[in-house]
Amino acid sequence: PNGYITAGHAILSEYREYERGVTAAVNASVQPVLDRYLTRLRLELLGKGFDRDILVMQGNGGTASSQFIALSAVNTVMSGPASGVMAAAYTGRASGHPNLITYDMGGTSTDVGLIENAVPTVSGELELEYAMPIHVPMVDVHTIGAGGGSIAAVDAAGMLRVGPESAGARPGPICYGRGGTEPTITDANLVLGRLNPDRLLGVDHPVTLDHVRGLIEQKVGKRLGLDAEAAAGAILRIANDRMAGAIRLVSLSRGHDPRDFALFAFGGAGPLHATALARELGIPTVLVPARPGITNALGCVVADLRHDYVRTVNKPLSAIDDATIAGVYAEQAAEGRKTIVKESVPVRELRRVLSADMQFQGQSHILSVGVENESIGVEGLHKAFAAAYWRRFGIELAEIPPVLVNLHTAVIGVRPEISLGVLAATERAPTLKAAQAGERRVWFSDGWHQTPIYIRDKLPLDAAFDGPAILEQLDCTTVVEPGDRVTLDKLGNLLISVRV
Structure with missing residues (x-):
């Protein structure tokens, strides 16, 4: 016996018993481990001498006090990738690029x-291995093994x-000198x-x-x-090609044209491949933040x-009334509001994000509909659902009654802003020539070029x-393809205009 008890209805107050049961089971599995770690920390x-509470990143893109995370550990699933997306949104807003496709390539995945x-x-659902669904809000991130x-x-x-398959950290790529013998993407970039x-x-x-070659x-x-x-x-x-397919999955397959977005490249390997991917997808601009390798950590901040x-x-x-x-x-x-007050963390303001899960009678899938305010009423929900359904599927089903499945509220405590300029506060060279370290032969899609470094x-x-x-x-290397144009903004971000 111990003090760790998970009640499914407390973790997920919505119908669908199987999904609620799986979510509760995952929470019960992770909770003791996470709680012991946070307590020790x-x-x-x-x-x-640090007597403040700890804020823990969640998969929904927000943070929460460790005292609450210990009770709902399942909310930390996918928190790492989510933090990178939140950093991208913050950086994009500060640099005037609010529409972004985020591209985070690390050592084992993208x-x-x-x-x-x-x-x-x-999104409100994530499917784990063996088709096990977790129903908690989380930033919609698609992951591939590249x-x-x-x-x-x-x-x-x-x-x-x-x-x-990945070489992992041990033995890692051949060029790491840890006994690796299988060629990897890193080895190819080196050669x-x-x-x-x-x-x-x-x-x-x-x-x-x-040896690598x-x-x-x-x-x-040879093969x-x-x-x-x-x-x-x-x-x-x-x-x-595999990574471009992943980007198409989060954009084109959901009705978004990649050409309307900038590609935000980060992670230790993302900027190596970003301009080639942007050209493949017709994306006109690549934004590489000042510190690509620690962008996920920035998201937590x-x-x-x-x-x-x-x-x-x-x-x-x-069958529902406005009240x-x-x-x-x-x-x-x-x-x-009560929960955020208990956390005792300074916030500038409180915001709410409202939504509703809806479907037509007889359907099994649901569609999330944004709600402007709580006074939207039945008629307003009906109109919002019809408009959202048309945008998503291009069809009207006026003769079928709509069903309100779930009502969602996200309560957000907006924290004080930080200046991203500190990440670019380094001693700059007076001229471009003075920043050059040399040159070497580099392979691009059109062949080898003598390239400035x-x-x-x-x-x-x-x-x-x-x-x-x-x-x-x-923390990373950025590759600029022939014909692309590079500028920097005041925050030290690289803005690469891609020749498409």
Whole structure:
């Protein structure tokens, strides 16, 4: 016996018993581990003189006090990818780019999401392995197994595959010198001159470029009739194609044209591939933040407090009155305000985001409808649902009665703003030439180019230049394709105009 008890109705106050049961089971599994960790962390910080509470990132893109997270641990699922999207929204809003497709490529996976009008898309369902659904609000992020450590191999049919298998941190890519023997995306970038072998982090026992090149040719090239460089180029093309597919999934398949967005590239490997992906998808601008490798951590710093509430109604609209809708929203708002007051975290203001899950009678799927205020009433909900259904499916079903399934309220405590300019506060070179560290041969889609190498942190904020170029910094490398145009904004973000 212990004090960890999960009540399904307290975690998820909506119908569908299976989904509620799975969500409760996941919470019960994670809760003891997370609670012990947070308790230990609080005590250690207290011993060092830090007597404040800890804010924990949630999958919905907001933070919450550790005292509440310990009770609803399931809300931390996908919190890592969500924090990156929140940092992108914050950066995009500050830099004048409210519409973004986020592209976070790390060592083992790539996460993509969509931000419209500086607001990330939030979904109410995530499916885990073995088709287990979790029903909690979370930032809508699509993940594929394509990262710097993704392994490239030729299968039994003679087809080149890249990922989802990964070399991981141990042994890692061949070039890390930890005993890895399988070619990875990182190794391909190194062979093609996109990465500087002298600036790789975490290398235990340096290996020669010839060693990496030899293994790529042996494991991939010979089976495809290619030399090492051509095989490395093929690895990048396959990887880019998979990542472009993920971006199409969060944009085109949901009715959004990628050309109306900028591509926000971050993570340790994202800026290596961003301009090639943007060209493939017709995206005109790539935005690379000042510190791509720590963007997810930045998201934890800038995220607001957030608590989500849901109530199942599951009745035809004709059987509901305006007072019922307003009453549920009022109760949820009051509960959210009370919770944020208990957290004792300074906030600038409280905001509410209202929505309703609706469907036509007889349907199994639901559609989330944005609600402007709690006084929308039955007629207003009917009109909003019809408009949302038309936007999503291009059809009207006026003869079928609509059903109100759930009412949602997100109560957000807006925290004080921080200046992103501090991330770009480095000693800048007086001229572009002074920021150049040299040049080397680099492979691009149209062949090899003698390419200037710049130290990104030294670039003048008024710098403007054309690709090809390689921009190196401690936490990542940015590749600028031939013909692309690079400028910097006042926050130190790279703005790359892509030749599409």
